[in-house]
Amino acid sequence: MNQPASPPSKSLAGTGLLAALAASLCCLTPLLAIVGGLGGVATSSFSWLEPLRPYLVALTMGVLGFAWYQQLRPRLADADACGCPVPARPSWRQSRGFLGVVTVLAGLLLAFPFYGARFYPSTTSKPAVATRVAPVWQTSTYRIGGMSCAACAQHIEHDVQQLAGVQSVQVSYEQGTAQVRFDAARTPAAQIEQAINGTGYAILPTP
Numbered sequence: 001m002n003q004p005a006s007p008p009s010k011s012l013a014g015t016g017l018l019a020a021l022a023a024s025l026c027c028l029t030p031l032l033a034i035v036g037g038l039g040g041v042a043t044s045s046f047s048w049l050e051p052l053r054p055y056l057v058a059l060t061m062g063v064l065g066f067a068w069y070q071q072l073r074p075r076l077a078d079a080d081a082c083g084c085p086v087p088a089r090p091s092w093r094q095s096r097g098f099l100g101v102v103t104v105l106a107g108l109l110l111a112f113p114f115y116g117a118r119f120y121p122s123t124t125s126k127p128a129v130a131t132r133v134a135p136v137w138q139t140s141t142y143r144i145g146g147m148s149c150a151a152c153a154q155h156i157e158h159d160v161q162q163l164a165g166v167q168s169v170q171v172s173y174e175q176g177t178a179q180v181r182f183d184a185a186r187t188p189a190a191q192i193e194q195a196i197n198g199t200g201y202a203i204l205p206t207p
Contacts, residue, residue, distance in 0.1 A: 012070070013102040016060050016063040016064040016103075017102050019059045019060040020056070020107075020109040022052075023049070023056035023057050023060060026148050027151045027152065028112055053148070071096055113148070113149035114150075116154075119151075120157075120158055135185055137181065137182070137183060138182060138183075139179065139182075140180050141180075142177065142180070142196060143177055143203065143206060144178050144203060145176065145202045145204045147176060149173060152173060152201065153173040156169070156199050157169045157178075159198065159199050160178070160180060160196060164187060165182045165184070165187025166181070166182045167181045167182060168181045169181075176204075
């Protein structure tokens with residue numbers, strides 16, 4: 001009598017989803033930091049995952065691919081009284097529908113670095129505010145280390161833009177730079193640097 005092939009384990013789907021989540025944490029936590037007010041602590045806590053992202057993506061695809069292989073291959077249950085094999089009836093967590101949902105969620109997590117920046121609040125330039133002290137406008141460019149996606153750049157822009165003397169912030173993830181125009185009479189350069197470092201990313205020395 002044919003022995004039933006074991007159905008795809010739901011642990012495979014869970015492993016694939018966790019791997020996809022881990023691969024996106026370095027880009028997901030900046031947004032969560034803004035929404036939850038966690039600051040740079042949450043960002044820096046998962047920044048070490050960025051070098052591992054390609055391996056986590058490969059692990060996600062491998063685990064889910066194997067789960068789909070197990071799901072789609074012919075599978076028979078125990079034979080009935082006459083010895084004829086009957087189709088297996090897997091539970092919901094062992095069904096194609098559940099695995100499909102997990103696959104879609106994993107895909108959305110893996111693709112988050114490409115669309116995550118859209119969820120950040122817009123950082124528009126502030127109009128100049130008249131004060132009794134004459135403004136001392138400065139534009140400083142910083143080299144930023146640790147950014148892994150456009151969402152990281154949006155995180156820095158958001159936090160620096162909150163400073164009173166900052167008029168505009170432009171952060172480029174591709175170039176790894178941040179350009180800040182600010183009123184040094186209201187916000188000193190040291191405060192700008194502190195805000196950038198407070199996001200969990202680091203200002204690199206200028207070569």
